[in-house]
Amino acid sequence: MTRSADSAARFAPSSPAGTAALAAASAAPFRRRLSTRIVVLSTVALALVLTMIGGTLWLSWQLEGAGAAINDAGSLRMRANAVAIELWETRLGKPSRLDVQVGQLNETLRQLREGNAARPLFLPDDVKIRQQFDRVSAAWHERLEPAMQRDRASGVGEPSAYLALLPAFVDDANHLVVLIERENAHKTAWLRTSQIALAALSCVGTVAIVYLLYLWFVVPVQRLQDGLARIEAQEFDTRLPVDTRDEFGHLAQGFNQMVAELQALYQDLAARVDVKTAQLAAQNRELRILYEMAAFLNTPEPVEPLCHDFLVRLMREFEADGGTVRIASAEDDNLHLLVAEGLPEELVRAERCMPAQDCACGAASAEEPVIVVDLRDLVASMNARGGAGGAQALSDAERAHAQHCLRAGFASVAVFGIVSQSEPLGTFSLHFRRERNMPPSEVQLLQALGRHLGVALKNRRLAALARQLAVSEERNLVAQGLHDSIAQGLSFLKMQVHLLDGAAADGNLDEVREIVPLLAGGVEESYDDVRELLLNFRSKLGPGALRPAVDDTVARFRRQSDAELTLDYRDEGGPPLPADQQLQVLFVLQEALSNIRKHAEAQNVHVSVVNGRDFRLTIEDDGAGYDPAEIAARGEAHVGFHIMRERAKRLAGALTLDSAPGRGSRVELVLPAGSRKAA
Structure with missing residues (x-):
């Protein structure tokens, strides 16, 4: 099995039955705790090990006692022979240790019978060995020892009775030794077998313990690790099987509960994210539409193409089938x-002009949207306005317009007002061939677009009014210029023509000859005035063109007048004036120089232009001058001064006129920094 298949087999599906099983497992008490398992496993392993070790120790102890028994049983032969020797010595009358040897042999038999745990010494627990030992002991006590006593009592000669019984005793002792050795060899084999079994048990026990620890610890930990890895991969339907009732089972159950809660939270969060994403997408769409519409409505298109493109964009964005x-x-x-757009020609002709209150389109001109959800219901009800329009009864005209739309195949109509600063300018409508419900966000968006269109239309109206006002003011200045120059010249010419007519009627040729040069001079002067006016009013300046225009105006004055003119043009770091302000400054300069050329009879003229923080224009001459009180009394009769004041007013600047009879004149125009526009 591969790792992926093994991982998949470790996880239980998240089903209602599995959830119920998990709940039942969580309610049941834990029957086998890991600590209990470990204690039981350790106790069993320790008991087995101690049992095996105890068995080997017991076998070793048995072997050691049997070995001592073999030695003592073998010593019976030696001691029996030693008794024979000591008995012989006694019968020969020599010093003897017969009693000592007899006592040692009896002590050996006693210890073999009773055993000695201190040495240790004991006979193996075997029936044959016990029977053989009883024969050896009986042979000694019942035959050899009495025979030894009889031979000792006889005094002399060979101990024939004892020696006759001795070989049989030695054979019995030898047979006892053989039996003990045979039993010892058997126990030695058992010792080896137990040691091998202990080694095998140690290996098997180690493997079993490792396997149990693997099942109890490694497998649950691996399941948890795999579960965590799947959670990191956002597989929130992962569940761990709860197949034990120990601590890991409790941990798996807690893991499943945590993942279930996390899954619910994630699903809820995902739903919220989807909702927020949809809201953000809708808001981004609204912002995009608002931005594109605002940028589009700021273009300098005429009103009708502007409204047409506005309607086409709305129909595309809101999937409308028609609109007006x-x-x-x-x-x-x-x-x-x-x-x-998208309306039948019959409907367009029927609704090309209608009273403002005859249908929903008129009602929406008060900025409140009128949404007709279903025109069929609207016509069928005959009593209440459908959708969000209100509860008042329909008029005949309203029913007629609704029937026009219904016959054209439209099922729903949404109408919104075109408003500028609470002033209704009109309406726009979107027609749908299917039932269309508009959410509040779309209603607010369309209302905002209606206000944007209203502002654009209002701006175009204001721009048209501003152009009309500018034309009117410019015409007024032209009329004032004509009155100040050409009208006076023509009045002079008219008077001279009247004198010429009288002289011609009287036949006074001398007077005619005097009048004709005056007429020619008047015509020439009027012609020059016309040319100067045309040149002034046709002057156009671009950014940075003031200095060349000033130079041209000064050069023209020098050509037309004998006065000496000096120009002082200083740029002291002030920002450049925009084209409209430059033009007004140039007009003031032209008007001032024209007055000097016509009326001042000056010899020297000084023009100063200083572009610093404030803009300053100064024109001074040493001509005849004028009486300011007289000019003030004449008011607007002196058209030249009045024109200069009008242009200074347009600039939001200050114009100062200073003069006295015979002392020249001074004209100063100051444009403060606060009145300067950005170029």
């Missing part, structure tokens, strides 16, 4: 169809 843009008329209180 209607503009309210302030003159007749009607809604005029400006653009329509």
Whole structure:
């Protein structure tokens, strides 16, 4: 089995039955704790080891006691022969240790019978050995020892009775030794077998303990590790099998509960993330539409193409099948169809112009949206306005318009007002051939787009009014310029023509000759005035073109006048003036130099232009000058001064006129830093 298959086999599916089993397992008490298992396993292993060791020690002790018994049993032969020797010595009358030898032999028999745990010494627990020992002991006590006593008592000669019985005793003793050795060899084999068994048990026990520890510890830990790895891989349906009731079973159960809660939380979080993602996507879409519409509505398109492109974009974004843009008329209180898209020609003709309150389109011009969800229900009810329009009864005109839309195949209509600063300018509508429900976010978006379109339309109206006002003001300045220059010249020419007509009627040729040069001079002067006015009013400047324009104006003055003109143009770090302010400054300079050329009779003229923090223009001359009180009394009759004041007012600058009769004049225009526009 591969690792993936083995990992898959370790996890139980998350089913209701498995969940119930987990709950039942959690409710049952733990019957076999790991500590109990370890104690039982250790106790059994220790008992087995101690038993085996005890058996080997017992066998070793038995072998040691049997070995001592073999020695003592073998010593019976030696001591029996020693008794014979001592008995012989006694019968020969020699000193003897017969009693000592007899006592030692009896002591040996006693110890063999009773055993000696201190040595240790004992006979093997075997029937044959015991029977053979009893024969040896009986042979000594019942035959040899009495025979030894009889031979000792006889005094002299060979101890024939004892010696006759001695070989049989020695044979019995030898047979006893053989039996003990045979039993010892058997126990030695058992000792070897037990040692081999102990070694085998140690190996098997070690393997068994390792296997049990693997089952009890390694396998659950591996399951937990695999479970954690699958959780890291976001497999939240992972469950560990609870097949034990020990600590690891409890841990697996806790793991399953934790993963179940984590799965629920993750699913809830995923749902929330999906909702938030959808909301963000909707908001991003709304922001994109608002941004694109705001950028589009700021383009300098005419009103009708602007509204058409606005409607086409809305239909594409909201998947509408048709749409209209209607503009309210302030003159007749009607809604005029400006653009329509996707509507049948019959419907367009029927609704090209309608009273503002005849249908939902008019009601929406008050900025409140009117959403007709189902036109069929709207017409069928005949009493209540469908969707979100209200609860008032439908008028005949409203029913007629709804039937027009229904016959054209539209099922739903959404209408919104075009508003600028609470001023209704018209409505736009989206027509759908299916039932269409609009969420509040789309309603708010369309309302905002209606306000943007209203601002764009209002700006275009204001721009048109501003252009009309600028044209009117410029015409006024042109009229004032004509009145100040050409009108006076033409009045002079008219008077001279009247004198010429009288002289011609009287036949006074001398007077005619005097008047004709005056007429020619007047015509030439009027022609020059016209050329100068045309040149002034056609002047156009771009950014940074003030200095060349000033140089051209000064050069033209030098060509047209005998006065000596000096120019002081200083740029002291001030920002450049925009083109419209440069043009007004140039007009003031041209008007001032024109007045000097026509009226001052000056010999020297000084022009100073200083572009610093404030912009300053100064024109000074040493001509005839004028009386300021007289000019003030004339008011606007002196058109040149009035034109200069008008242009200074446009600039939001300060114009100072200073003069006295016979002492020249001074004109100063100051444009403060706060009144300067960005170039």
